[in-house]
Every structure is written in structure tokens, then in C-alpha cells.
Amino acid sequence: MPEIPTKLRGRAHVYGRPHINTDEIIPARHLNVHDEAELARHAMEDIDEGFVARVRPGDILVAGEDFGCGSSREHAVWALRGAGVKVVIAQSFSRIFFRNAINNGFLAIECVGAAELASTGDDLEVDLERGLLLNHTRGAEARFVPLTDFAKELLAAGGLLPFVLAKRAKVVA
Amino acid sequence: MGMTITEKLLADHSGRERVVPGEIVNATLDLIICHEVTTPPAVAMLKKLGIHKVFDPSKILVTPDHFVPNKDIRSAELAKQLREWREEQGIERYYEVGNHGICHALAPEQGHVLPGQTIVCGDSHTTTMGALGTFATGIGSTDLAAALATGELWFKVPETMRIDLEGSLPFGVYSKDIILSIISKIGVDGARYMAMEYGGSGLPSLSMEARFTITNMAIEAGGKSGIMPADQVAQEYVKARTSDAFRIFESDADAHYASRHRIQVSALEPMVALPSLPSNGRFISELSPVKMDQVYIGSCTNGRIEDLRIAASILAGNKVAAGTRAIVVPATTEVWKLALKEGLLEIFADAGCVVSTATCGACLGGHMGVLGPGETCLSTTNRNFIGRMGSTKSLVYLASPATAAATAIAGVIADPRDYLPSSGHPVLAPTGTDDYLWGV
Numbered sequence: 296m297p298e299i300p301t302k303l304r305g306r307a308h309v310y311g312r313p314h315i316n317t318d319e320i321i322p323a324r325h326l327n328v329h330d331e332a333e334l335a336r337h338a339m340e341d342i343d344e345g346f347v348a349r350v351r352p353g354d355i356l357v358a359g360e361d362f363g364c365g366s367s368r369e370h371a372v373w374a375l376r377g378a379g380v381k382v383v384i385a386q387s388f389s390r391i392f393f394r395n396a397i398n399n400g401f402l403a404i405e406c407v408g409a410a411e412l413a414s415t416g417d418d419l420e421v422d423l424e425r426g427l428l429l430n431h432t433r434g435a436e437a438r439f440v441p442l443t444d445f446a447k448e449l450l451a452a453g454g455l456l457p458f459v460l461a462k463r464a465k466v467v468a
Numbered sequence: 469m470g471m472t473i474t475e476k477l478l479a480d481h482s483g484r485e486r487v488v489p490g491e492i493v494n495a496t497l498d499l500i501i502c503h504e505v506t507t508p509p510a511v512a513m514l515k516k517l518g519i520h521k522v523f524d525p526s527k528i529l530v531t532p533d534h535f536v537p538n539k540d541i542r543s544a545e546l547a548k549q550l551r552e553w554r555e556e557q558g559i560e561r562y563y564e565v566g567n568h569g570i571c572h573a574l575a576p577e578q579g580h581v582l583p584g585q586t587i588v589c590g591d592s593h594t595t596t597m598g599a600l601g602t603f604a605t606g607i608g609s610t611d612l613a614a615a616l617a618t619g620e621l622w623f624k625v626p627e628t629m630r631i632d633l634e635g636s637l638p639f640g641v642y643s644k645d646i647i648l649s650i651i652s653k654i655g656v657d658g659a660r661y662m663a664m665e666y667g668g669s670g671l672p673s674l675s676m677e678a679r680f681t682i683t684n685m686a687i688e689a690g691g692k693s694g695i696m697p698a699d700q701v702a703q704e705y706v707k708a709r710t711s712d713a714f715r716i717f718e719s720d721a722d723a724h725y726a727s728r729h730r731i732q733v734s735a736l737e738p739m740v741a742l743p744s745l746p747s748n749g750r751f752i753s754e755l756s757p758v759k760m761d762q763v764y765i766g767s768c769t770n771g772r773i774e775d776l777r778i779a780a781s782i783l784a785g786n787k788v789a790a791g792t793r794a795i796v797v798p799a800t801t802e803v804w805k806l807a808l809k810e811g812l813l814e815i816f817a818d819a820g821c822v823v824s825t826a827t828c829g830a831c832l833g834g835h836m837g838v839l840g841p842g843e844t845c846l847s848t849t850n851r852n853f854i855g856r857m858g859s860t861k862s863l864v865y866l867a868s869p870a871t872a873a874a875t876a877i878a879g880v881i882a883d884p885r886d887y888l889p890s891s892g893h894p895v896l897a898p899t900g901t902d903d904y905l906w907g908v
């Protein structure tokens with residue numbers, strides 16, 4: 296079972312605009328596949344064509360308000376994870392994107408002012424235990440909203456399906 | 469303190485006396501709707517975990533809708549996976565191409581949606597079905613997998629935003645204009661995580677078709693669900709389609725609402741949402757006549773028979789402007805057949821429109837009317853995000869079917885009140901045997 300990491304460090308990719316929607320994260324023309332590696336080749340394509348060439352495993356995506364609004368396509372989470380993104384930190388998330396992320400065991404963190412705190416390329420660290428976003432390039436930091444216990448349980452289980460199965464097994468046992 | 473319909477529904481389905489917003493509940497599901505884009509990944513997840521049986525095939529409804537008839541080889545593979553899976557699982561409620569439809573329009577039309585149900589679908593516009601007094605919400609593929617395996621799902625009980633619709637719709641103004649005006653007021657995340665509950669003196673006068681357009685777009689305000697009480701109109705709609713029993717939930721008079729809003733429906737004008745957010749709504753009188761390369765009438769928002777009747781009443785005897793293409797996409801096969809019987813398809817064809825079989829098609833930039841760079845489209849769909857209907861350099865304007873039809877004739881954004889026959893709306897009297905279904 297994957298542990299939730301307590302600290303993540305990576306380079307920032309900052310998209311401060313509010314309401315970045317799932318059509319931009321992974322356009323519908325790619326919804327005829329659901330292979331993560333293939334989706335990853337088109338991550339963020341309609342908002343930033345250069346993203347896929349720049350992103351490296353372990354990077355951190357920083358966004359503004361209402362990130363991931365629109366369509367319920369989980370392909371948005373898969374595309375970002377497939378591209379190597381470890382965590383998305385946004386001012387706020389749309390409901391379905393947030394739920395999809397946590398259900399996949401993918402970290403989505405709400406942090407007010409995150410997008411103002413970082414520029415693309417900055418060296419960021421997410422300290423989950425202390426609830427802190429640290430920008431080592433600028434020497435700045437911000438507190439974020441701690442994950443709920445339920446979200447932590449899901450993440451610790453590795454996502455919704457392992458969580459549901461484990462609970463079922465307990466009932467059966 | 470009392471509870472809202474949504475709270476009552478979720479309490480009932482999670483075996484509790486009462487629930488409060490913010491609480492996490494595990495709720496049983498009455499209906500799970502599956503289409504070819506988000507279901508195959510869910511099925512693949514379950515197979516990987518060694519789960520080969522759905523919890524109850526009789527609670528599942530399957531239809532391909534997004535890329536049908538198959539737009540390319542990969543879409544054909546998805547539709548094939550969906551078809552094979554439903555056969556293997558013995559799911560009887562299946563609508564193959566030829567009987568198919570956009571799931572959110574098809575499920576209620578075919579009598580599968582009953583007041584008092586909890587409904588999920590791997591699609592954000594599942595909120596549509598809340599117009600029949602259900603808790604209906606969109607989910608991703610992992611949630612869908614869990615739902616298919618267990619028949620349950622966790623939900624955070626949403627806060628409820630109450631919106632009262634007062635008065636009746638003026639000439640040339642439709643329910644699409646109501647919802648565009650609401651989203652423009654509260655913003656695309658104005659109801660984030662919330663149930664958008666409707667009531668007010670204006671609600672009884674709206675047909676079911678008009679209501680679905682309103683709840684359809686709850687997600688465009690960030691809502692978790694849209695919900696309306698299952699009143700007389702709703703009950704008649706359901707009873708015309710199924711003899712299954714249903715339960716009615718109503719909000720208590722002392723229910724707690726996160727906020728309350730009142731819309732004077734009678735003061736509205738036709739609205740157009742400018743590119744590239746559904747919240748960019750403007751009254752049509754404030755707009756200049758921007759040229760449109762394409763007009764699109766269809767989708768789970770506005771592809772029902774009433775929508776086509778309204779559009780046809782404007783297009784009858786007119787021609788689509790030179791330099792503009794008009795595409796009409798009935799939301800379901802049943803709508804297509806009714807439109808045929810009522811002579812609407814002929815009206816569209818004579819006016820120079822293309823009429824397609826039911827599909828999501830160009831609504832999400834799939835096929836049947838994808839936009840090229842620099843092109844403009846006035847569409848009756850629900851999203852005008854950048855690139856939604858094709859090129860990231862195309863521009864989408866959202867409006868009602870009436871405004872779309874008027875725009876098709878003018879070639880530029882046009883006010884439907886200048887084109888509607890003065891006797892009111894909808895003008896075309898339905899003919900044929902199936903009319904009772906729509907209670908016109």
C-alpha cells in the first residue's frame with residue numbers, strides 16, 4: 296500500500312488563470328483513448344503547447360481558482376499524472392476534478408495565494424505534515440488547507456477502489 | 469431545523485434519520501448510467517482488480533452517445549468495449565445505435581428516471597435528471613467503477629443554494645435564458661460543491677423539457693447537482709413513461725439554505741453567453757450583430773423535441789444565411805423520429821440545415837460540425853470554453869434554440885423576437901400519436 300509522502304519537492308509550472316477546465320487539461324479529441332502514457336502526450340495541450348516538452352517527473356503544477364472545472368473526465372487527472380506531475384496546488388478546485396484526483400490517490404491541495412507565490416521554474420516543496428507550501432527559490436511560504444481525514448484515508452489506501460475493496464474484505468472477514 | 473430535498477434524499481439512501489451539509493455519507497444508488505467514453509476505463513479498472521460482476525445489472529443503463537455513429541477507429545473500439553461489456557453483464561437497459569441518445573436526455577425520456585432516486589453517471593451533465601426530483605451527479609471513472617461494483621458511493625452532503633423563479637417567460641425567452649442569466653449572476657463557480665434547488669411561482673409553468681435545460685447547466689456554475697421538486701408536471705411526465713412506483717421528497721419550509729436567490733423570469737430577455745465562459749451572458753439587446761460561421765442546435769441541454777419545435781417555428785419558410793452553416797442534432801432517436809413525424813426535419817432541410825442522428829458530436833468537438841481556426845459558432849450547448857467545439861482559435865456563443873434559429877437565418881447574432889411568429893411559442897402544433905408523451 297503506498298504511503299502518503301510527507302514531503303514533495305519539485306519544479307513549479309504555474310497557471311494562475313481561474314477556471315482552467317478539463318477541456319484544456321486534456322481536449323476531448325483525445326478522449327477516444329484512456330491509456331495514461333498516451334494521454335500524457337497531450338496534457339495541457341490547449342492551454343500550453345510547450346508543457347509536455349518541459350514537464351519532468353516530480354514536477355508540481357500550481358493553479359488559480361476553480362482548477363479542473365467542466366467535464367467529469369478523469370482523463371484530466373491521468374494525463375497530468377502520466378506526464379509526471381506529482382501534485383496540483385490550486386487556489387481552489389472544481390468538485391469533480393478534486394474527487395477524481397483523491398480517488399486516484401493523486402494529490403490535489405488547496406492553497407490560497409499559491410499562484411502568486413510561485414513562478415514557473417521555481418523550486419517548490421510541499422510539506423504535508425506541517426501544511427506548508429515552501430518556495431525555495433523566493434524564500435517564501437504559505438499555509439494550505441489540510442486534507443480531510445476522509446481524503447487522507449483514501450490517499451493512504453491508494454485511492455477509492457483499494458479503499459472500497461479493503462473495507463469489503465473487512466466486512467467479509 | 470428542516471432539511472432540503474437533497475439532504476432528505478441522501479439521508480434516506482444512507483440509512484439515516486438526518487444529514488447535515490459537510491457530512492460524508494455512503495449512499496446506495498438507484499441508477500447508474502454508462503456511456504462509451506468514461507465506462508470502458510472503469511470496466512478496465514475493475515477487471516484489473518479481479519471484479520468481474522456488476523452489483524446489479526437491472527440498475528444500470530447503457531448507451532453510446534459521445535462519438536456515435538463511431539467517428540474513428542478508436543471510438544469504434546470504445547463503443548465495442550461498451551457493447552461487449554453490457555452483453556457479458558446481462559444489462560438489459562441498452563440503447564444501441566438506432567435507438568440511442570445522449571444519455572441525459574435518453575434516460576428520463578425512456579422512463580428510467582424516477583423521482584426520489586439517486587443517480588450517477590460518468591459525465592458532468594448528469595445534473596440534468598435532478599429536474600425530476602432526484603439526486604443526480606456526475607462522477608469520474610474511478611467513482612463509476614466503485615459504483616458499478618458496489619451500488620454505493622460516498623458523497624459529501626452538499627449545501628443547498630435555493631433559486632426561486634418568479635413570474636412567467638416573456639415572448640421569445642426560454643429556460644436557456646433563465647439558466648444563462650443565473651450563471652452570469654453567480655459565476656462559473658458560484659455554486660461550487662452545492663445543490664442548486666429551484667422553486668418559486670414560475671416553476672409550475674415550465675415544461676419538463678424546459679426544466680431539464682436548467683438543471684443540465686448546474687455544473688456550469690460548479691454545482692454538484694440541480695434539483696426541482698417533482699410536482700404535477702414532473703409526475704405526469706414520469707407516469708406517461710413508466711408504471712414503476714416512485715417517492716416524492718420535498719424541502720421543509722424551515723430547511724437551511726446556504727443562500728437564496730430570486731429571478732424575475734418575466735423581466736428577462738434572450739441571452740447570449742459570449743466566448744469563452746458560460747457566465748459571459750449578455751442580454752441580446754446589448755450585443756452587436758456578430759457574424760456566425762455555424763449555428764448548432766442540439767445537445768443534452770437543448771436537443772429535445774420542444775427545442776426543435778421552437779427552432780422549426782422560426783426556420784419554417786426561411787433559409788439559412790449564405791456564409792452560415794446550420795446543424796441540427798436531435799438529442800435522442802425518439803426525438804429524431806418525432807421530428808420526422810411532425811415534419812420538423814423537412815422544415816430544417818428546406819431551410820438548408822444539416823440534420824444528424826443523435827450524438828454528442830460537435831458539442832465537445834468530437835465530430836459532426838467541429839470548428840476550424842478563426843470560426844465562430846452560436847450553439848445551444850452548455851459550454852463555450854476555449855477549444856470546446858474544435859480549434860482553440862474558434863469562438864463559441866451559447867444561446868437558446870430560438871436565438872440559434874434566428875441567427876441561422878440572419879447569419880449574425882439575431883433576436884428571436886424579430887423572427888418568431890407573433891402568435892407565441894411554441895408555434896408548431898405537434899401531430900401524430902406520440903404527442904401525449906410531451907403533454908403539449
Ligand code: SF4
Binds near residue numbers: 534571593767850
Ligand atoms: S451533449 Fe455535450 S454536454 Fe451533453 S453529454 Fe454530450 S458532450 Fe456532454
